[in-house]
Amino acid sequence: MTRSSRLAGWLLSLALTALGLMLVTFLIGRVMPIDPVLAAVGDRAGADVYERVRVELGLDQPLWRQFLTYVGQVARGDLGHSTLTARPVLEDIARVFPATLELATCAMLIGTALGIPAGVLAATHGGRWPDHVVRLVGLAGYSVPIFWLGLMALLLFYARLDWAPGPGRVSAHFEGVVEPVTGLILIDALLAGETEVFRDALAHLALPAMVLGLFSMAYVSRMTRGLMLEQLGQDHIVTARAKGLSEARVVWRHALGNVAVPLVTVVALSWANLLEGSVLTETVFAWPGLGLYLTNSLLGADMNAVLGGTLVVGAIFVGLNLLSDLLYRLLDPRAAG
Amino acid sequence: MKRLALALAAVLALAVPALAAPPRDMLVMAWRIDDMIGLDPADAFELTTLEVIPQIYDRLVEYDPADVTRIRPMLAESWTVSEDGRVFTFTLRDDVRFHSGASMTAEDVVFSLRRAIKVARAPAALLGQLGWTPATVDRMVRVGFGPRSVVIETDRPYAPAFVLYLLTADVASVLDSALVIGNQVNGDLGQAWLKTNSAGSGPFKLRQWKPAESVLLDRHDEYWRGTPPMKRVVLRHIPEAATQRLLLEKGDVDVARNLTPEQARGLRADPAIKIGASRKSNVWYLSLNQKRGPLAKPEVRQAFRHLIDYEAIRSTILEGHALVRQSFLPEGFLGAIDDKPFAYDLDKAKALLAKAGYPDGFTVTMDVRNAAPTTDLAQAIQAGAGAAGIRIEIVPGDGKQVLTKYRARNHDLYIGQWSADYQDPHTNADAFAANADNGEGAIVKSLAWRNAWDIPEMTKATNAALIEREPAKRAAAYGAIQRAHQADSPFVLMFQEVEVVAQRADLDGIVWGPAIETNLYWKAAKRQP
Numbered sequence: 001m002t003r004s005s006r007l008a009g010w011l012l013s014l015a016l017t018a019l020g021l022m023l024v025t026f027l028i029g030r031v032m033p034i035d036p037v038l039a040a041v042g043d044r045a046g047a048d049v050y051e052r053v054r055v056e057l058g059l060d061q062p063l064w065r066q067f068l069t070y071v072g073q074v075a076r077g078d079l080g081h082s083t084l085t086a087r088p089v090l091e092d093i094a095r096v097f098p099a100t101l102e103l104a105t106c107a108m109l110i111g112t113a114l115g116i117p118a119g120v121l122a123a124t125h126g127g128r129w130p131d132h133v134v135r136l137v138g139l140a141g142y143s144v145p146i147f148w149l150g151l152m153a154l155l156l157f158y159a160r161l162d163w164a165p166g167p168g169r170v171s172a173h174f175e176g177v178v179e180p181v182t183g184l185i186l187i188d189a190l191l192a193g194e195t196e197v198f199r200d201a202l203a204h205l206a207l208p209a210m211v212l213g214l215f216s217m218a219y220v221s222r223m224t225r226g227l228m229l230e231q232l233g234q235d236h237i238v239t240a241r242a243k244g245l246s247e248a249r250v251v252w253r254h255a256l257g258n259v260a261v262p263l264v265t266v267v268a269l270s271w272a273n274l275l276e277g278s279v280l281t282e283t284v285f286a287w288p289g290l291g292l293y294l295t296n297s298l299l300g301a302d303m304n305a306v307l308g309g310t311l312v313v314g315a316i317f318v319g320l321n322l323l324s325d326l327l328y329r330l331l332d333p334r335a336a337g
Numbered sequence: 338m339k340r341l342a343l344a345l346a347a348v349l350a351l352a353v354p355a356l357a358a359p360p361r362d363m364l365v366m367a368w369r370i371d372d373m374i375g376l377d378p379a380d381a382f383e384l385t386t387l388e389v390i391p392q393i394y395d396r397l398v399e400y401d402p403a404d405v406t407r408i409r410p411m412l413a414e415s416w417t418v419s420e421d422g423r424v425f426t427f428t429l430r431d432d433v434r435f436h437s438g439a440s441m442t443a444e445d446v447v448f449s450l451r452r453a454i455k456v457a458r459a460p461a462a463l464l465g466q467l468g469w470t471p472a473t474v475d476r477m478v479r480v481g482f483g484p485r486s487v488v489i490e491t492d493r494p495y496a497p498a499f500v501l502y503l504l505t506a507d508v509a510s511v512l513d514s515a516l517v518i519g520n521q522v523n524g525d526l527g528q529a530w531l532k533t534n535s536a537g538s539g540p541f542k543l544r545q546w547k548p549a550e551s552v553l554l555d556r557h558d559e560y561w562r563g564t565p566p567m568k569r570v571v572l573r574h575i576p577e578a579a580t581q582r583l584l585l586e587k588g589d590v591d592v593a594r595n596l597t598p599e600q601a602r603g604l605r606a607d608p609a610i611k612i613g614a615s616r617k618s619n620v621w622y623l624s625l626n627q628k629r630g631p632l633a634k635p636e637v638r639q640a641f642r643h644l645i646d647y648e649a650i651r652s653t654i655l656e657g658h659a660l661v662r663q664s665f666l667p668e669g670f671l672g673a674i675d676d677k678p679f680a681y682d683l684d685k686a687k688a689l690l691a692k693a694g695y696p697d698g699f700t701v702t703m704d705v706r707n708a709a710p711t712t713d714l715a716q717a718i719q720a721g722a723g724a725a726g727i728r729i730e731i732v733p734g735d736g737k738q739v740l741t742k743y744r745a746r747n748h749d750l751y752i753g754q755w756s757a758d759y760q761d762p763h764t765n766a767d768a769f770a771a772n773a774d775n776g777e778g779a780i781v782k783s784l785a786w787r788n789a790w791d792i793p794e795m796t797k798a799t800n801a802a803l804i805e806r807e808p809a810k811r812a813a814a815y816g817a818i819q820r821a822h823q824a825d826s827p828f829v830l831m832f833q834e835v836e837v838v839a840q841r842a843d844l845d846g847i848v849w850g851p852a853i854e855t856n857l858y859w860k861a862a863k864r865q866p
Contacts, residue, residue: 049462086532151580172573284579293549299737
């Protein structure tokens with residue numbers, strides 16, 4: 001395949017994914033027994049206001065026309081207005097997504113930095129105590145409800161030990177000090193030269209990032225362990241050992257080097273999962289991110305926001321898949337062909 | 338890998354925070370504020386918005402939070418009512434400055450009231466009751482004799498208290514007209530700008546609002562009633578009640594607004610925290626759709642009144658968050674009656690059901706908002722009615738979903754919460770005891786309409802009470818309507834809400850009034866330790 005046909009294929013799959021997502025979300029929005037006009041105007045509005053808003057929202061049109069109108073808008077980059085916040089959905093997402101991005105990226109870094117070594121350790125010590133410890137931690141990360149974990153972390157590190165600050169992105173007295181530029185508060189604080197705010201924001205980030213990071217670590221370490229076990233049984237590892245290479249070199253370079261490619265996908269997928277927004281973590285830590293926004297929109301029958309948010313999440317998934325494809329080609333000469 | 342670990346360790350070391358409680362001149366509140374969609378007084382009907390607007394804006398008149406029947410001057414220092422009861426002339430204070438520094442004049446008041454009608458958002462309906470429409474309001478609201486005189490006219494001679502109470506509502510806030518006009522886009526009367534900016538004369542000005550995140554208010558140093566002690570107020574969106582409690586216990590917030598009854602109980606022993614309760618003008622009711630056969634029988638309506646264990650529900654489920662209330666006007670309203678004739682009485686209810694022709698009961702559904710404490714309330718009612726053979730099937734749903742069904746009169750039983758729009762008795766009488774047209778295409782769809790209760794006589798009585806100008810006679814009229822309503826209606830009034838607020842013990846001065854609009858922050862101050 002040539003490069004341009006690959007690109008065309010990718011764009012086509014993106015467009016089809018987006019269209020499918022839109023159709024399904026749109027239909028779900030229509031079958032929900034919630035009146036979107038009511039959601040917009042409230043319980044006390046008179047019949048005239050109700051009718052005006054119904055027409056404003058285009059709900060007097062037939063269903064297929066509503067859908068076509070929506071697709072046309074999206075194609076022009078307009079995701080419509082949210083009824084809950086009364087702002088353009090794109091603006092809302094641009095506001096809430098950086099909070100999730102910041103948290104998810106830190107969690108992904110923590111999860112990867114701990115998960116890969118842990119997975120390797122477990123694989124090389126298969127069946128002995130390091131393996132058991134890693135598997136136990138992994139199991140905990142998977143099965144303990146993250147909501148409970150978050151609350152316990154707050155109780156212990158915030159309420160009891162005073163090591164960490166409370167929920168929220170910054171302390172109350174730093175609210176509004178830094179004007180949002182990127183929306184990533186760490187970067188905005190540095191850009192504004194507010195080191196106090198930077199430290200405060202970093203401190204607020206640490207606890208939720210570690211809680212989510214544990215979750216991500218559980219996945220990464222398990223996958224690493226599996227891939228490594230498979231590698232360590234291969235002939236070329238036996239050969240490397242027979243040639244007298246140090247065990248560290250055999251494990252970290254030859255074996256891990258070979259699983260680096262699938263690991264990229266693992267890490268990218270785990271990152272994508274985190275980027276959808278972790279509703280429960282965001283709720284416990286009062287973190288105003290995408291997960292909270294999407295949940296609120298769904299419960300509030302704010303279909304423009306739900307559709308817009310779903311599209312963004314879908315695009316992230318497709319984008320990260322593409323990114324890991326590209327990395328594949330870089331890391332694995334066979335795939336570059 | 339080692340380098341990464343080192344970098345991570347360095348980052349964590351740097352992050353060991355300099356923790357600090359809020360400064361003494363800053364009020365920090367933990368609250369669910371994700372219902373707020375903008376801070377334009379003409380478009381405010383969400384709970385949180387209704388509370389924040391009066392911190393930023395003043396109105397012509399206000400009522401005493403300690404006694405809602407007392408209306409007192411605010412921006413207007415005095416007023417007169419014409420002989421025929423249709424013309425009100427207000428004289429304004431001369432010492433009021435807006436946040437911009439401009440002095441408040443009659444032009445500002447007239448602009449603001451006309452604007453509220455012309456932007457025609459949902460709250461406009463309140464003032465619209467006076468006969469004001471976009472076409473008539475320019476004539477009916479005008480500058481009087483001199484820059485401190487405002488004249489307003491009504492289409493009919495209403496009870497003067499009714500007119501004044503409407504003017505205490507958020508939608509009647511007075512805006513800095515020059516500032517609003519200067520910021521309008523395409524003749525929108527400043528609607529886009531006012532969502533996120535303020536143009537008031539109140540004790541605080543809006544500095545920033547981030548939806549579902551925070552509201553920052555800064556002090557208005559030249560507030561006409563004196564400079565507020567707090568330099569800044571921060572409302573933080575903390576969705577989880579357990580998190581709110583933690584923040585309060587640690588002193589990182591001064592007030593927590595959404596604690597559950599058991600969390601509040603857990604804090605009572607903490608000397609650093611005080612729990613306050615204020616009666617709100619919201620009532621809880623159970624309603625019976627009169628389109629459903631059995632529910633339309635008078636004996637069945639009676640039986641339901643005896644199948645609710647009011648006292649048990651109050652003390653166990655609503656625990657301190659409600660009082661038993663069996664009439665549709667909240668305590669303290671003009672003409673409110675305090676009679677509580679009903680208690681759980683299974684034998685009486687069974688006898689009534691037998692008389693109605695349902696000795697073995699019947700099956701109905703009950704639409705219930707899927708949120709605490711409504712679900713618990715529903716189960717208690719289900720159990721109580723079940724004993725008499727009425728099998729209630731609970732249909733849980735999201736708030737908007739349940740409301741959609743209720744508004745379309747597709748429910749059987751419904752558990753509702755109703756908050757008075759203003760403190761005049763008409764607000765609840767109009768909802769519970771008036772139904773001008775019971776047809777499907779009715780223009781006004783009151784709560785009585787939603788339950789298909791056709792009451793031409795009571796509607797007449799409610800409308801007559803609205804225009805009764807003699808306060809004592811008016812109070813008596815509402816008393817009579819409530820008694821008739823209590824004796825037989827598809828509404829079983831159950832409780833009046835009590836707002837429970839937990840705050841740091843060193844914080845004084847916040848007024849927790851009878852309506853969300855009369856929760857006022859401007860006197861809040863922290864005592865020296």
